[in-house]
Amino acid sequence: xxxxVPIFQQMTVKMKYPFQEIESKWQKFWEEKKVYRTDLTKxxxxxxxxxxxxxxxxxxMHIGHWYNYGPTDSWARFKxxxxxxxxxxIGYDAFGLPAENYAIKTGIHPQxxxxxxxxxxxxxxxxxxxxxxxxxxxxxxxxxxxxWNQWLFLQLYKKGLAYRKNAPVNxxxxxxxxxxREQVLNDGSCERCGTTVVQKNLTQWFFKITDYAEELLEGxxxxxxxxxxxxxxxxWIGKSIGAEVDFGVSGSNDKIKIFTTRxxxxxxxxxxxxxxxxxxxxxxxxxxxxxxxxVYRDSIKSMTEIDRTSTVKEKTGIFTGAYAINPxxxxxxxxxxxxxxxxxxGTGAIMAVPGQDERDWEFAEKFNLxxxxxxxxxxxxxxxxxxxDGPAINSEFLDGLNVEDAKKKIxxxxxxxxxxxxxxxxxxxxxxxxxxxxxxxPIPIIHCDKCGEVPVPEDxxxxxxPYHVDFKPQGxxxxxxxxxxxxxxxxxxxxxxxxxxxxxxxxxxxxxxYLRYLNPKYENGMFDPELGKAWTPVDxxxxxxxxxxxxxxxxxxxxxxxxxxxxxxxxxxxQKLIHQGTITNLGAKMSKSKGNVVDPNQFVYEYxxxxxxxxxxxxxxxxxxxxxxxxxxxGIDRFVQRSYALxxxxxxxxxxxxxxxxxxxxxxxxxxxxxxxxxxxxxxxTQNEIDNFRFNTAVAFLMELINEFKGLADCRKDLQTYxxxxxxxxxxxxxxxxxxxxWQLLGKEKSIFENAGWFDADPSAxxxxxxxxxxxxxxxxxxxxxxxxDLPEAEVKKAVYNDEKVKSHTDGKQLVKEIYVPNxxxxxxxx
RNA sequence: GCCGAAGUGGCGGAAUUGGUAGACGCGCUGGACUCAAAAUCCAGUGGGGCUCAAACCUCGUGCCGGUUCGAGUCCGGCCUUCGGUACCA
Numbered sequence: 001x002x003x004x005v006p007i008f009q010q011m012t013v014k015m016k017y018p019f020q021e022i023e024s025k026w027q028k029f030w031e032e033k034k035v036y037r038t039d040l041t042k043x044x045x046x047x048x049x050x051x052x053x054x055x056x057x058x059x060x061m062h063i064g065h066w067y068n069y070g071p072t073d074s075w076a077r078f079k080x081x082x083x084x085x086x087x088x089x090i091g092y093d094a095f096g097l098p099a100e101n102y103a104i105k106t107g108i109h110p111q112x113x114x115x116x117x118x119x120x121x122x123x124x125x126x127x128x129x130x131x132x133x134x135x136x137x138x139x140x141x142x143x144x145x146x147x148w149n150q151w152l153f154l155q156l157y158k159k160g161l162a163y164r165k166n167a168p169v170n171x172x173x174x175x176x177x178x179x180x181r182e183q184v185l186n187d188g189s190c191e192r193c194g195t196t197v198v199q200k201n202l203t204q205w206f207f208k209i210t211d212y213a214e215e216l217l218e219g220x221x222x223x224x225x226x227x228x229x230x231x232x233x234x235x236w237i238g239k240s241i242g243a244e245v246d247f248g249v250s251g252s253n254d255k256i257k258i259f260t261t262r263x264x265x266x267x268x269x270x271x272x273x274x275x276x277x278x279x280x281x282x283x284x285x286x287x288x289x290x291x292x293x294x295v296y297r298d299s300i301k302s303m304t305e306i307d308r309t310s311t312v313k314e315k316t317g318i319f320t321g322a323y324a325i326n327p328x329x330x331x332x333x334x335x336x337x338x339x340x341x342x343x344x345x346g347t348g349a350i351m352a353v354p355g356q357d358e359r360d361w362e363f364a365e366k367f368n369l370x371x372x373x374x375x376x377x378x379x380x381x382x383x384x385x386x387x388x389d390g391p392a393i394n395s396e397f398l399d400g401l402n403v404e405d406a407k408k409k410i411x412x413x414x415x416x417x418x419x420x421x422x423x424x425x426x427x428x429x430x431x432x433x434x435x436x437x438x439x440x441x442p443i444p445i446i447h448c449d450k451c452g453e454v455p456v457p458e459d460x461x462x463x464x465x466p467y468h469v470d471f472k473p474q475g476x477x478x479x480x481x482x483x484x485x486x487x488x489x490x491x492x493x494x495x496x497x498x499x500x501x502x503x504x505x506x507x508x509x510x511x512x513x514y515l516r517y518l519n520p521k522y523e524n525g526m527f528d529p530e531l532g533k534a535w536t537p538v539d540x541x542x543x544x545x546x547x548x549x550x551x552x553x554x555x556x557x558x559x560x561x562x563x564x565x566x567x568x569x570x571x572x573x574x575q576k577l578i579h580q581g582t583i584t585n586l587g588a589k590m591s592k593s594k595g596n597v598v599d600p601n602q603f604v605y606e607y608x609x610x611x612x613x614x615x616x617x618x619x620x621x622x623x624x625x626x627x628x629x630x631x632x633x634x635g636i637d638r639f640v641q642r643s644y645a646l647x648x649x650x651x652x653x654x655x656x657x658x659x660x661x662x663x664x665x666x667x668x669x670x671x672x673x674x675x676x677x678x679x680x681x682x683x684x685x686t687q688n689e690i691d692n693f694r695f696n697t698a699v700a701f702l703m704e705l706i707n708e709f710k711g712l713a714d715c716r717k718d719l720q721t722y723x724x725x726x727x728x729x730x731x732x733x734x735x736x737x738x739x740x741x742x743w744q745l746l747g748k749e750k751s752i753f754e755n756a757g758w759f760d761a762d763p764s765a766x767x768x769x770x771x772x773x774x775x776x777x778x779x780x781x782x783x784x785x786x787x788x789x790d791l792p793e794a795e796v797k798k799a800v801y802n803d804e805k806v807k808s809h810t811d812g813k814q815l816v817k818e819i820y821v822p823n824x825x826x827x828x829x830x831x
Numbered sequence: 832g833c834c835g836a837a838g839u840g841g842c843g844g845a846a847u848u849g850g851u852a853g854a855c856g857c858g859c860u861g862g863a864c865u866c867a868a869a870a871u872c873c874a875g876u877g878g879g880g881c882u883c884a885a886a887c888c889u890c891g892u893g894c895c896g897g898u899u900c901g902a903g904u905c906c907g908g909c910c911u912u913c914g915g916u917a918c919c920a
Contacts, residue, residue: 016870186916228835232915235834240919260920273920315918345919352920359918427919545914582914618856620844624837632843635856638871697845700855707855774851779901781851805887819900825850829900 017644019608023737026751027129035753036131038087040518040531047084048535049076050514050574052543052551053091057098059120063583063590063616063628064544066128066600070613071580071622071695072542073130078690078733080131081758087535089517090125090132092118094141096506097175097192100439104472110439111467114141124601129609129736131753138520140509141439145516147462148526149508150444152558154455155565157445161208162433164453168277168344169432171200177436178204180505181429182236182550205443205502206430209557213237213426215571216556225577226623229548236549238427243411244347245420247272250323250332254280259346259425262356263414264406267395268374269351270364272324272335273317275343276300284335286321293318293337300339315340315363326351327419328410329396338363346425354385361385375403431554433505438471438478440503448490448497457491463499477501510551511558514538514573525567532568541574544582552577578693581625583616590628598628610735611637617695617734639703640738643731646709647742650724655747659722662762671714678708679723680765686730687758695734702730721746726759728752775800776827777809793820800826 030036051072054065069090076088099110099117106113118139125132138145156162169178174195183191190197209216217237220230242261249256256274260266274281276297285293296318317338324335333351340359341350354364355373361384364371376393377386392398397413398406414420434443442463444456456463470481479485479501490497516522518531536559552574559573582589585596603612615636620626663676682705689698705727712720724746732739732752743752768789773796775783783803787796797820800806806828813830820826 226835228915231835235916238919242920258920262920313918340918340920342919347920350920357920359920362918425919548915584913587913618843626843629843629857632857639856641871696843697855700845703855772851776850776901779850779899784851817900819850821850825901827850827900 017608017641017738019610019640019737022741023127023129023609026737026740027126029740029751030131030753031126031134033751033754034135035751036088036133037135038085038133040087040535042085043534045084046535047076047079047086047540048514048538049079049086049088050517050538050541051088051090052541052547053093053510053513054121054125055093055096055098056114056117056121057096057102059117061121061124061128061600063598063600066613067583067616067625068542068544068580069125069130070128071617071693072540072578073128073132074613074617074695074733074736075540075690075693077131077736077753078687078758080753080756081729081733082687083756083758086131087136087517088130088132089136089138090130090134091136091138091513091517091520092121092140093506093510093513094118094139095146095440095503095509097177097437097439100437100471101175103439109467110471111141114439127604127609128613131736136517136520138513138516140506140513143462143464145520146441146465146509148512148516149441149504150456150461150463151458151526152508152512153444153504154458154461156207156561157455159561159565161211161561162205163208164203164205166201166203167206168199169202169204170197171202172197175437178202178432178434180432180507180550182553204432204434205445205500206432207557209431209554210426210428212557212560213239213428214424215560216428216553219556219560219572223572223577224575226545226579229545229552229577229579232548233553236428236553240425240427242423242425243407243414243420244423245327245351245414247324247327247351249284249335250325252284254283256280256324256335256349257347258349258351259423260351260353262353262403262407263410263420264392264395264398264401264403265353265356265374266326266328266351266410267398268353268355268372269326269333270354270370270372271333271352272349273338273341273352273363274335274349275341276337276339277343278337278348281320281337284320284322289319289321293320296337303339315359315366317363317367319367327414327417334369336367344429345427356385356387358385358387374398431505431507431557433508434502435505436477437503438465438469440506441465441508442479442485443500443502443504445500446488446490446497447500448493448495450495451490451492451497453500454490454492454497460491465503477503479503507551507554508558511555512562514541514555515562515568526562527567529567532562533570536568536570537572537575540576540578542578542580545579579623581621581623583625583628585628587627603630603633607633607637608640608737610738611640614640614699614735618699620696622693622695636699639699639706640735642706643727643735643738643742646706647724647728647745650720651745652747653717653721654725657717657721659718659725663719663722665764668719671711672716672719675708675711675715675719675723676762677765677768678705679726680761683726683730683759683761684766690733699734702727702734705730729757729759771823773800773823774825775803775806776825777806778829779827782806782809787823789823793822796820796826800828 051069076086080086094114099114102113103110153162170184171178172190172195174193175190184197185191188196217239220233240261242259243263244257244259246255246257315338317336320335320337322335323332326333352360354360354371356375372394374392374395375386375390377390389403392401392406398409401409411422442465444463446454446456448454466482466485468482469478471478486498486501488497488499515527515532518535519528522528555573562568585598588594588596590597615633618636665673668676682701686698686701712723728739728742731742740752770786771789773785773787774781775785783805785799785803787799810828810830816831817829
């Protein structure tokens with residue numbers, strides 16, 4: 001049985017797709033012709049497509065880079081074909097610990113290893129075939145870049161948003177530096193090295209991100225980000241509305257300020273707890289309890305932060321001997337210190353209301369403290385603390401009010417008596433940016449004995465990071481070892497002074513790099529403000545979800561600050577955010593220590609970049625990621641081979657049999673109609689899938705199409721060209737080198753991306769002549785009938801009841817109901 | 832504990848507003864080509880039943896219920912896995 005000319009057999013004699021040759025040919029072409037240079041002065045249909053820049057801690061690109069960059073580049077390429085002016089830059093987040101740790105181990109200077117890594121990575125990024133605008137490439141470790149970190153610091157300093165304070169901070173003993181709270185994982189370990197983080201009191205620089213807490217919260221409503229990420233930022237900021245109330249201390253003039261979200265329960269406060277580190281502890285504790293309190297505090301001190309904040313651990317605490325006075329009824333209540341109250345949140349002191357708080361209830365039960373309910377639980381409530389709404393009881397003038405009304409009334413009462421006020425508390429803390437490390441941006445501050453901390457004058461920037469230092473950790477900042485760097489004259493008084501020897505958290509670098517990309521060589525400021533205004537917010541930002549409360553929060557903060565000093569005019573840096581999923585191996589994140597890292601190069605060298613990046617897209621939904629397996633890559637390889645062979649066997653067909661722009665369906669024979677429809681339906685579906693980052697289905701549709709091309713040989717030649725032209729263009733965003741090559745094989749003069757354009761679907765080819773109507777009896781499929789589209793119901797019914805199978809399932813039964821969904825389903829309900 | 836996401840063939844995964852579950856690919860089985868193999872091409876492929884075969888029947892989207900003519904999809908209650916968070920007053 002022979003049905004068609006086996007074009008796939010012809011191809012077996014053809015050469016296998018020579019990906020090495022073709023990929024380097026097109027990479028060279030794109031680069032030489034500067035095809036991907038973006039004209040940033042053209043603002044019509046502009047799209048800023050950004051991927052998180054590379055952290056070059058190793059010389060290789062890993063699977064995660066490919067997974068982030070490949071599909072995103074395909075999206076950007078698609079947008080370019082759709083006529084957008086797409087800006088897609090790439091760069092290097094080049095400062096940071098790994099390079100320095102590597103230096104400590106090997107003696108190779110961080111600058112040397114980093115620049116070498118960048119050179120190696122650049123080669124591989126180019127090998128991937130991204131349409132990056134190489135004129136906008138940047139790296140953060142050069143003075144031309146970090147100068148502006150320092151300038152930014154000074155602007156923040158001027159506004160009081162960069163300040164120094166002595167505070168308990170997270171110290172990583174292995175990294176020998178402090179960490180921001182966001183950089184400590186929930187098991188108390190260092191985000192970078194996994195070592196258990198300890199607490200230290202140190203004087204450090206902070207950025208006052210808390211000033212923007214409310215705006216950072218509100219802004220979440222305006223941006224198109226994954227709900228999950230917005231929820232994380234929402235929780236991290238942790239706004240809570242309540243009141244501060246001053247409690248007097250019995251027999252003293254001291255006041256203890258507490259914060260509560262439930263001021264309505266004041267009458268139920270039966271004791272008070274202050275944090276063991278609270279400054280008033282020593283003063284309050286009566287001589288009788290001094291020793292016990294000391295012992296207790298020592299026992300707390302020796303505990304790690306993780307133990308102390310463990311929710312499973314039983315609460316501990318001790319009475320101080322002192323009493324506070326509840327301002328609503330002047331009753332004396334005992335003051336305790338306990339581990340469950342933290343100095344770092346609120347005021348470091350609470351009123352304990354066991355009746356309405358689970359923690360307080362647990363503590364009260366353990367230490368036999370009184371419990372008074374001030375909200376009436378519903379009948380049959382047999383729990384402990386009652387947290388829900390209900391009428392107030394045992395609360396004098398609040399009795400009978402529900403929680404919200406009682407809150408309002410008591411706050412009014414407190415404010416009138418000047419012993420309390422409505423307060424909003426945030427969980428968010430200021431951003432600790434000092435690092436006791438070498439490989440980062442020097443902090444532009446000089447410490448003078450007379451003048452105190454003096455900012456380096458702006459015209460003296462950059463404070464250059466010296467090359468020669470002893471970067472092996474001695475417990476202090478490596479920069480302190482370079483006398484020439486440290487010793488300066490005070491810019492104010494000229495006396496001998498010393499430079500700040502700490503460097504900035506690398507998250508400062510990444511908080512504004514998207515602005516610098518617009519012109520990395522700009523010398524008159526941090527970035528070109530005209531371009532900054534025109535090109536922000538970034539339209540589409542793609543990167544890992546692990547940055548949800550670090551980079552993505554800091555960048556929002558800095559962007560808002562830059563707006564406030566007039567450098568940008570948008571409120572948010574990243575309008576749409578997409579997280580690519582994580583590729584795991586054997587169920588675990590890939591890491592050197594686990595020894596489960598998959599090297600992408602083995603696949604790139606075996607199958608080529610196009611196959612590899614398309615395979616990553618085909619694996620599954622982009623946002624989900626998944627466990628790595630190379631099992632299916634041969635499927636993509638076969639698809640690529642078949643595509644190439646197909647074009648090989650139609651060389652120059654665009655020249656010899658030029659296609660029309662549009663065909664009249666009525667004039668086509670059955671096979672041609674089939675192809676024509678399939679091509680156009682595929683265009684319609686594929687563009688929708690790519691546009692929404694659903695690459696797996698986009699690839700699948702192209703596979704369906706090539707399967708359909710079995711019937712291509714039966715079509716007239718110019719229609720074959722029509723189909724192949726469109727297939728090549730659809731291939732191009734997903735497999736750019738292959739797309740270009742196929743296009744050229746057809747005999748096209750200009751390259752696809754040089755002369756970017758997309759074929760839109762012919763709407764008349766999207767409608768069907770015939771539809772398949774599924775006939776169900778009692779919800780079960782019993783028959784399928786082919787019918788012309790939009791056939792009147794009565795005629796459909798006739799056809800349905802003519803069907804033998806339908807008859808056999810309905811004959812002799814009582815008809816209950818019929819449901820007809822036009823062109824889709826005919827359901828008969830019988831008894 | 833709380834917040835978020837996800838559970839579909841042997842595997843990765845598809846399925847508009849509820850409307851043929853399993854697209855596409857891998858793998859597997861059979862066939863063609865070959866001296867043979869690889870590659871390639873063609874056909875088949877959720878389980879069970881019945882059958883020489885087909886037709887046909889039946890069960891099937893983590894579990895238990897519900898709504899509906901009809902549920903992978905909606906509702907209620909669980910279970911599991913993965914992220915995030917952790918005494919935040």
